[in-house]
Amino acid sequence: MPAPSLRSLAIRSCIRHLPDITSVGEIPYSVLRPVLRRIENPSHLRTIEVSSPHVADADEELWKAFIARDIPGWEKKLAELGTPRNARSWWKVYRRLVREEKEAREKQEERLREAMSGLTKQREDANVSFVGKVVPMKEKGRAFVDGVRNPKANGWGGVVKPSVKRGRDVVAALRNQSRQAVREREYNLGQKRTFTTVPPPGTKGKVQAAPEWMVQELKKPALAKPVPAAGEGVRREKIAVPRVFTASKGHSRVDAALSKAEGQSNAEKEARLRALTQAKSRVPVLAAAPLSPPIMSGQDRKAEELNEPEQLPGVGRLGIEPTGERRPSHAPTTATQAMRKRAAPAASPFMPAKRKRG
Amino acid sequence: MAEQADYVTLVSSDGYSYVVQRSAACISPAIRRMLDPANGFLESKTGVIRFDNFHAILLETIVKYMYYNEKNKDARDIADMDFPDSLCLELVWAADYLDI
Numbered sequence: 006m007p008a009p010s011l012r013s014l015a016i017r018s019c020i021r022h023l024p025d026i027t028s029v030g031e032i033p034y035s036v037l038r039p040v041l042r043r044i045e046n047p048s049h050l051r052t053i054e055v056s057s058p059h060v061a062d063a064d065e066e067l068w069k070a071f072i073a074r075d076i077p078g079w080e081k082k083l084a085e086l087g088t089p090r091n092a093r094s095w096w097k098v099y100r101r102l103v104r105e106e107k108e109a110r111e112k113q114e115e116r117l118r119e120a121m122s123g124l125t126k127q128r129e130d131a132n133v134s135f136v137g138k139v140v141p142m143k144e145k146g147r148a149f150v151d152g153v154r155n156p157k158a159n160g161w162g163g164v165v166k167p168s169v170k171r172g173r174d175v176v177a178a179l180r181n182q183s184r185q186a187v188r189e190r191e192y193n194l195g196q197k198r199t200f201t202t203v204p205p206p207g208t209k210g211k212v213q214a215a216p217e218w219m220v221q222e223l224k225k226p227a228l229a230k231p232v233p234a235a236g237e238g239v240r241r242e243k244i245a246v247p248r249v250f251t252a253s254k255g256h257s258r259v260d261a262a263l264s265k266a267e268g269q270s271n272a273e274k275e276a277r278l279r280a281l282t283q284a285k286s287r288v289p290v291l292a293a294a295p296l297s298p299p300i301m302s303g304q305d306r307k308a309e310e311l312n313e314p315e316q317l318p319g320v321g322r323l324g325i326e327p328t329g330e331r332r333p334s335h336a337p338t339t340a341t342q343a344m345r346k347r348a349a350p351a352a353s354p355f356m357p358a359k360r361k362r363g
Numbered sequence: 364m365a366e367q368a369d370y371v372t373l374v375s376s377d378g379y380s381y382v383v384q385r386s387a388a389c390i391s392p393a394i395r396r397m398l399d400p401a402n403g404f405l406e407s408k409t410g411v412i413r414f415d416n417f418h419a420i421l422l423e424t425i426v427k428y429m430y431y432n433e434k435n436k437d438a439r440d441i442a443d444m445d446f447p448d449s450l451c452l453e454l455v456w457a458a459d460y461l462d463i
Contacts, residue, residue, distance in 0.1 A: 008435040011428045011463045014443055015454035022448055032456045040455070 016040055024049075028056035034063035047071045051096050061093040068095035076102045133203070154178060194257060226275065371398060372411040373426065379419035380411075387429040388412075391461040416460070421453050428463070 019026065019040045029037055041064065044050045050068075054061040072079045082102055089098055146155055371388050373381045389395040400407040414422060424446045431444045446454065 007437070008432045008441060009443065010458065011425070011432075011461075012455065012458035014428075014446075015451055015458050017443075018446070018448065018451035019455055022451060026452065029452060030456075032452060036456055036459045037452075 027052050029053060029060060030057065031059075032057075034060055041067060042070075047075075047096070047099060054093075054096065058093070061096070065092065065095050068099050072099055072102055075099075076106050154182060226278075368410050370410075373422060374411060374413040375417055375419040375422040376415045377419050379422065381422060381426045383426050383429060384433075387426075387433045390429050390432050391463045393461050417457060420447070421450060421457060424450055424454065425457060425461070425463075432463070 016039050019037075020043050023040065023043055026040075034041070037060075041050070041053070041060070044053075044067070047068075050064065050071075054064065069083075072083065076082065079102065082105075083098075086098060086101075089095060148155055369385055370382050371385050373383060373388065375381075385398070389398065394412065396402055397404050397406045397412055398410070406412045417425065427446070428444055435441045
């Protein structure tokens with residue numbers, strides 16, 4: 006390829022040094038067109054126009070390019086404005102359109118800001134914040150002042166002792182106090198009140214750690230089908246099936262008793278299971294149905310079946326036997342002897358008596 | 364027909380003369396026309412062309428380019444010729460004028 010033309014060399018050089026060009030002297034627009042097209046800043050073009058006015062006569066296409074680049078919806082706007090009377094004032098068209106665009110955007114932003122501030126205000130109002138004192142509340146006086154009950158401090162407007170003068174009155178006052186205290190304590194425990202702390206911002210909805218009940222579950226050795234112990238027949242109030250695990254801990258006496266009973270039954274089950282697994286090596290087949298569920302009430306059975314995922318896979322849910330029937334095991338091993346034998350079905354006029362084979 | 368001299372003189376606006384080979388100068392169609400005796404220009408007889416619109420440094424760069432072009436007529440992928448940056452605008456204009 007022969008040498009490049011001087012013109013191309015010069016134009017390339019001009020483009021390289023475009024930022025430094027502020028005037029083009031007398032050079033006609035047609036000659037400089039490839040260079041001027043590369044201008045990115047409209048104000049730069051305006052500077053060149055000012056120094057060399059003949060450029061402004063011919064650079065309509067450049068200003069149109071700027072308009073198309075910078076102003077959205079320029080076609081419509083340009084059609085509305087039409088061509089300027091003076092061909093040299095295309096830069097004014099550009100300036101006007103840019104100004105209008107800026108105003109429109111600012112108006113939009115203002116509107117959006119107002120809307121947003123309205124929303125944030127709502128959110129702020131809904132937020133709970135701690136305040137020191139909003140309404141002057143009656144100062145709750147200390148119940149005890151210097152070891153002596155403060156008659157001015159009103160508990161629940163309850164016990165108001167007359168000023169104690171005699172010894173036996175003092176004793177009576179003390180006894181009353183202790184009774185009050187017990188009543189207060191019981192009051193709180195009787196209710197199932199759970200207090201949740203306000204989570205730190207940004208954490209709501211995010212799981213920080215596994216819930217406690219889940220951790221406990223995993224720690225517990227997985228048991229086979231649990232045998233309902235003494236306490237389990239009694240359904241705890243309002244805990245329906247399936248069990249809902251909440252963070253609340255029931256501390257009522259009823260709950261305490263039930264959990265104690267459950268603990269005992271769990272201990273029993275664990276002991277049984279341990280015995281079984283040790284005896285497992287001697288048992289050839291799992292025909293000795295371990296922990297075969299005894300007769301249960303219909304409701305309980307559903308509950309127990311839902312507990313199935315807790316079982317060990319080995320000690321399956323009577324995997325050998327078909328679901329409906331329950332045959333009494335004939336292999337008397339030490340394991341089964343520990344088990345409760347299923348009660349023999351009562352004789353019924355409708356059913357022929359079972360005959361033992363062999 | 365008078366024998367065409369091998370060299371022509373190009374004179375700048377500020378009086379500097381550059382003697383160049385005719386073949387090199389005729390890279391520019393404009394100069395070739397000027398030097399063509401058929402067109403009846405004075406320059407064709409004298410072999411001296413005066414450029415009132417080019418100053419010395421610009422003319423020198425143009426002459427440089429003429430030789431650069433002639434030398435690399437058959438070459439491939441040659442480096443661009445170097446010239447002072449301040450001339451770039453004028454050079455565009457001169458190149459357009461001379462059509463080179």
